[in-house]
Amino acid sequence: MSKKVWTIEDAEALFEQPLFELLFEAQKVHREHFDPTKIQVSRLLSIKTGRCSEDCKYCSQSVRYDTGLDAEKLMEVQKVIEAAKKAKEDGASRFCMGAAWRNPKDRDMPYIQKMIEEVKALGMETCMTLGSLTSEQAKTLAETGLDYYNHNVDTSPEFYGEIVTTHSYQNRLDTLDHVRESGMKICSGGIIGLGETRRDRASMLTQLANMLTPPESVPINRLIPIKGTPLGDNKPVDDFDFVRTIAVARIMMPKSMVRLSAGRENMSSELQALCFMAGANSIFYGAKLLTSPNADQDDDNALFERLNLIPADSPMLDNVC
Ligand code: SAM
Ligand code: DTB
Ligand code: SF4
Numbered sequence: 127m128s129k130k131v132w133t134i135e136d137a138e139a140l141f142e143q144p145l146f147e148l149l150f151e152a153q154k155v156h157r158e159h160f161d162p163t164k165i166q167v168s169r170l171l172s173i174k175t176g177r178c179s180e181d182c183k184y185c186s187q188s189v190r191y192d193t194g195l196d197a198e199k200l201m202e203v204q205k206v207i208e209a210a211k212k213a214k215e216d217g218a219s220r221f222c223m224g225a226a227w228r229n230p231k232d233r234d235m236p237y238i239q240k241m242i243e244e245v246k247a248l249g250m251e252t253c254m255t256l257g258s259l260t261s262e263q264a265k266t267l268a269e270t271g272l273d274y275y276n277h278n279v280d281t282s283p284e285f286y287g288e289i290v291t292t293h294s295y296q297n298r299l300d301t302l303d304h305v306r307e308s309g310m311k312i313c314s315g316g317i318i319g320l321g322e323t324r325r326d327r328a329s330m331l332t333q334l335a336n337m338l339t340p341p342e343s344v345p346i347n348r349l350i351p352i353k354g355t356p357l358g359d360n361k362p363v364d365d366f367d368f369v370r371t372i373a374v375a376r377i378m379m380p381k382s383m384v385r386l387s388a389g390r391e392n393m394s395s396e397l398q399a400l401c402f403m404a405g406a407n408s409i410f411y412g413a414k415l416l417t418s419p420n421a422d423q424d425d426d427n428a429l430f431e432r433l434n435l436i437p438a439d440s441p442m443l444d445n446v447c
């Protein structure tokens with residue numbers, strides 16, 4: 127069967143459905159491909175913090191905004207390994223290392239490669255998010271054994287220029303092409319609450335779903351408004367609009383893991399449960415995201431118990447490839 131090509135209008139029509147129709151559809155799709163009692167948990171670590179040259183209006187780490195963040199240079203490999211060991215003990219299956227860079231420099235690559243090798247040796251899946259990559263850098267990371275590369279499209283191509291001016295949407299897509307060609311798995315999603323319209327959300331998901339192979343992992347972040355950034359006073363998106371975005375992502379990308387990402391700290395247990403019902407099956411787990419606090423780990427464990435969710439490496443059903 128040939129792959130469905132989504133139009134923005136198709137995606138908008140999903141958003142427009144009565145909420146319970148949309149949730150029912152998303153649940154059906156979810157259960158065709160995943161065990162709904164399983165959830166994948168990843169741990170994040172900022173391996174290079176702050177003073178990023180880019181002007182992403184939501185980001186605490188851009189050098190252009192006074193957010194009060196303490197910058198830190200590239201972390202020593204030993205410290206990264208210690209954090210990964212702790213993440214494994216805590217029950218995380220994937221370790222995601224993020225750097226506040228426009229792109230990695232070639233001189234950084236040997237350290238980055240060492241981190242990948244050492245974290246893999248612990249038996250964890252590895253993910254990195256280091257900014258844009260050349261095709262050579264993507265190949266190097268893949269050959270070193272990096273499993274996933276995270277590079278979000280963040281919003282629609284139409285709205286991107288309102289949020290970032292120092293690099294283009296096409297530049298993001300080019301990196302994703304390099305990652306795909308290298309053989310690594312793609313983690314790519316976006317942020318809800320930047321001031322985008324429902325059509326922008328539909329357009330962003332259309333970009334992701336229409337990729338030749340959609341991202342294996344789709345993080346949906348709810349904006350954490352950071353004081354000092356141009357979006358620091360943005361109002362939170364309506365809870366149900368957020369749930370709709372998760373449900374539409376699930377329907378448009380049936381085989382992708384959908385990660386309920388930034389913003390969980392301020393979500394009620396009930397809202398998170400609705401997001402899982404809508405098809406989210408992965409979270410970031412641990413006290414901190416990159417620079418912002420995350421939901422409390424004990425609260426997450428209690429929530430898993432209350433919802434009978436079981437942390438698992440891959441919630442995919444065995445008979446689905
Ligand atoms: N510099 C790299 C890049 O931009 O791809 C990697 C790090 S960057 C912080 C990774 C992602 O974090 C962004 O693409 C964005 O989706 C998310 N993010 C950053 N700040 C956020 C915020 N305040 N609220 C929600 N998500 C945020
Ligand atoms: C993603 O989509 N969300 C994560 C991860 N990929 C790198 C980052 C969230 C960052 C939230 C704000 C902060 O901690 O700085
Ligand atoms: Fe830099 Fe990434 Fe933050 Fe943009 S999102 S300012 S590229 S760290």
